[in-house]
Amino acid sequence: MSNIKVSVIMPMYNAKKLVSYSINSLLAQTLKEIEIIVVDDKSTDDTYAYCKELYRDEPRVRIVLAEKNGGPGEARTLGISLAVGEYITFLDSDDGIMPDALECMYAEAKKYNADVVHTTGILIPVAKSMPDDLMSLPENRLCPTTQDKNAPTETVVLSSDIGKRMDGWLMHMYQGNVWGKLFRREFLIDNEIVFPKMKMMEDIIYSLKALLTAKTYVQMPGNFIIYRITNESTSRGKRNTAFVAKLLRVMLQTNIEIPKCFNSVDYFKEHPEYITKTMKVLTAVGETMYVGPAYQKLGRETVEQDPLVRAVWEDFFGLQADYVSDLWYRNMDRLPPVADNLDMYDTYEYWEKKLEEHLAKESE
Numbered sequence: 179m180s181n182i183k184v185s186v187i188m189p190m191y192n193a194k195k196l197v198s199y200s201i202n203s204l205l206a207q208t209l210k211e212i213e214i215i216v217v218d219d220k221s222t223d224d225t226y227a228y229c230k231e232l233y234r235d236e237p238r239v240r241i242v243l244a245e246k247n248g249g250p251g252e253a254r255t256l257g258i259s260l261a262v263g264e265y266i267t268f269l270d271s272d273d274g275i276m277p278d279a280l281e282c283m284y285a286e287a288k289k290y291n292a293d294v295v296h297t298t299g300i301l302i303p304v305a306k307s308m309p310d311d312l313m314s315l316p317e318n319r320l321c322p323t324t325q326d327k328n329a330p331t332e333t334v335v336l337s338s339d340i341g342k343r344m345d346g347w348l349m350h351m352y353q354g355n356v357w358g359k360l361f362r363r364e365f366l367i368d369n370e371i372v373f374p375k376m377k378m379m380e381d382i383i384y385s386l387k388a389l390l391t392a393k394t395y396v397q398m399p400g401n402f403i404i405y406r407i408t409n410e411s412t413s414r415g416k417r418n419t420a421f422v423a424k425l426l427r428v429m430l431q432t433n434i435e436i437p438k439c440f441n442s443v444d445y446f447k448e449h450p451e452y453i454t455k456t457m458k459v460l461t462a463v464g465e466t467m468y469v470g471p472a473y474q475k476l477g478r479e480t481v482e483q484d485p486l487v488r489a490v491w492e493d494f495f496g497l498q499a500d501y502v503s504d505l506w507y508r509n510m511d512r513l514p515p516v517a518d519n520l521d522m523y524d525t526y527e528y529w530e531k532k533l534e535e536h537l538a539k540e541s542e
Contacts (some may be wrong), residue, residue, distance in 0.1 A: 189271065199311040251373030267357070279402035294389070296398070298398070348456070429469070
């Protein structure tokens with residue numbers, strides 16, 4: 179029987195510059211009974227060879243090469259298939275994790291016999307020149323921020339009432355990232371919780387399925403992940419028609435995947451209204467935070483005539499593409515002006531102000 183308590187899955191793609199710092203933050207964990215499975219998502223540089231050589235003598239690190247580039251969800255799926263730990267967690271290849279993170283999370287998992295342990299916040303590094311090694315920053319340059327609305331101040335076990343869990347999710351009380359969470363491996367296997375074949379928002383759907391099916395779901399306060407704000411996130415990008423096409427495809431894929439997520443839970447056979455509510459929330463987020471600002475910047479004519487956007491409509495709706503897309507364009511034309519705030523959250527100035535507010539509150 180394996181004595182591995184936690185398997186850490188890390189997808190990476192062209193991550194040579196930063197990945198070693200993320201892996202090293204895992205090797206520095208106070209919980210030693212861990213394995214680190216790093217899945218290279220068919221990098222186009224020498225990231226895979228670099229990591230293989232760098233960690234060839236480290237038994238806790240396994241470097242795996244995916245057969246094709248499928249995005250972080252498919253890379254994580256491959257990692258899970260190789261994992262032997264009692265619990266599974268995830269970390270991105272450019273982030274860091276505090277030394278006692280896995281020990282604290284695992285202790286809560288064992289205490290409550292949890293299927294899922296969900297931490298509520300993250301640490302944002304604040305530096306004019308972001309270091310490659312996030313762990314080198316002093317604690318007074320890490321800004322704690324709570325991701326979950328109305329996050330608890332002590333560990334709580336969520337009600338087994340699925341309706342209450344969904345009401346909390348709809349009110350943004352449980353963030354959808356897969357990092358910062360601990361999943362019992364057998365729970366994931368038994369409930370067939372897998373990442374959909376999408377390159378964005380796959381983590382939201384994965385986390386939601388876990389929330390809906392976990393017998394014991396624990397929410398604990400804690401800021402363990404150091405999240406690099408200057409990364410090249412796939413959910414950000416140039417506000418051009420290619421960006422609109424990519425986000426539109428993800429939104430339409432989500433419309434297909436969300437009903438699948440609910441179909442395996444008996445509760446929703448009697449409460450189908452939650453499927454509609456969920457779709458409205460995700461659509462609203464996609465339109466107001468991502469597609470909306472780009473659409474309003476470019477204008478309907480530019481978006482409508484772009485062949486990449488047109489291809490998305492045809493891929494999903496075939497001969498009905500004109501009819502469905504026209505309804506969508508009309509809806510977008512009625513959308514009130516929306517601020518393009520995403521890039522603001524990636525600035526030193528924004529987080530320096532947040533850090534100053536935090537330090538002032540701490541000194542009171």
